[in-house]
Amino acid sequence: xxxxxxxxxxxxxxxxxxxxxxxxxxxxxxxxxxxxxxxxxxxxxxxxxxxxxxxxxxxxxxxxxxxxxxxxxxxxxxxxxxxxxxxxxxxxxxxxxxxxxxxxxxxxxxxxxxxxxxxxxxxxxxxxxxxxxxxxxxxxxxxxxxxxxxxxxxxxxxxxxxxxxxxxxxxxxxxxxxxxxxxxxxxxxxxxxxxxxxxxxxxxxxxxxxxxxxxxxxxxxxxxxxxxxxxxxx
Numbered sequence: 179x180x181x182x183x184x185x186x187x188x189x190x191x192x193x194x195x196x197x198x199x200x201x202x203x204x205x206x207x208x209x210x211x212x213x214x215x216x217x218x219x220x221x222x223x224x225x226x227x228x229x230x231x232x233x234x235x236x237x238x239x240x241x242x243x244x245x246x247x248x249x250x251x252x253x254x255x256x257x258x259x260x261x262x263x264x265x266x267x268x269x270x271x272x273x274x275x276x277x278x279x280x281x282x283x284x285x286x287x288x289x290x291x292x293x294x295x296x297x298x299x300x301x302x303x304x305x306x307x308x309x310x311x312x313x314x315x316x317x318x319x320x321x322x323x324x325x326x327x328x329x330x331x332x333x334x335x336x337x338x339x340x341x342x343x344x345x346x347x348x349x350x351x352x353x354x355x356x357x358x359x360x361x362x363x364x365x366x367x368x369x370x371x372x373x374x375x376x377x378x379x380x381x382x383x384x385x386x387x388x389x390x391x392x393x394x395x396x397x398x399x400x401x402x403x404x405x406x407x408x409x410x411x412x
């Protein structure tokens with residue numbers, strides 16, 4: 179693999195990352211100490227990283243003292259496991275969003291991340307392909323959305339025919355299904371309102387009804403349900 183370190187879009191992506199992270203606090207949990215040190219030195223992380231650790235236990239200890247807005251982590255940790263950490267953070271630091279990078283790009287690990295409630299999932303193999311997955315994930319999470327790119331969904335079997343897909347309740351309306359599709363795409367309430375020619379308040383009403391019918395507690399839970407049900411734009 180050759181890293182395109184002089185890509186003309188790199189500076190643009192760095193500027194956007196810096197803008198998206200403005201005013202945010204970040205926790206880094208990376209199993210590889212060298213990679214952790216390198217990430218901590220990234221210019222657009224400067225002044226935003228409040229702690230950086232290599233183990234699940236350390237991350238939980240630090241989050242109990244300083245709860246960050248965003249935790250960026252890897253599945254492989256020096257001790258512990260990324261999806262397990264996400265699950266614990268959802269119980270102890272409910273306002274913290276999570277973005278996980280996977281070295282083990284398997285359906286089982288993707289499923290574990292979704293079950294844990296990760297807002298963003300990226301494959302390590304796609305980071306250097308120039309698709310801007312990292313910035314796309316930051317963009318979605320900044321809007322309180324989710325980021326599950328197509329390659330992640332495909333790996334987990336949620337694209338195309340899937341006999342094991344979750345089934346939407348019969349009482350979900352077409353409008354609610356349209357909102358659900360938008361949630362899986364990481365759209366904000368404002369973006370949903372604009373795309374559906376509705377008010378933000380109406381979107382909020384649809385979202386409340388949708389979460390109740392799906393039996394989930396928030397928009398992330400609804401988005402995960404939608405991904406597992408294989409919803410998409412026709």
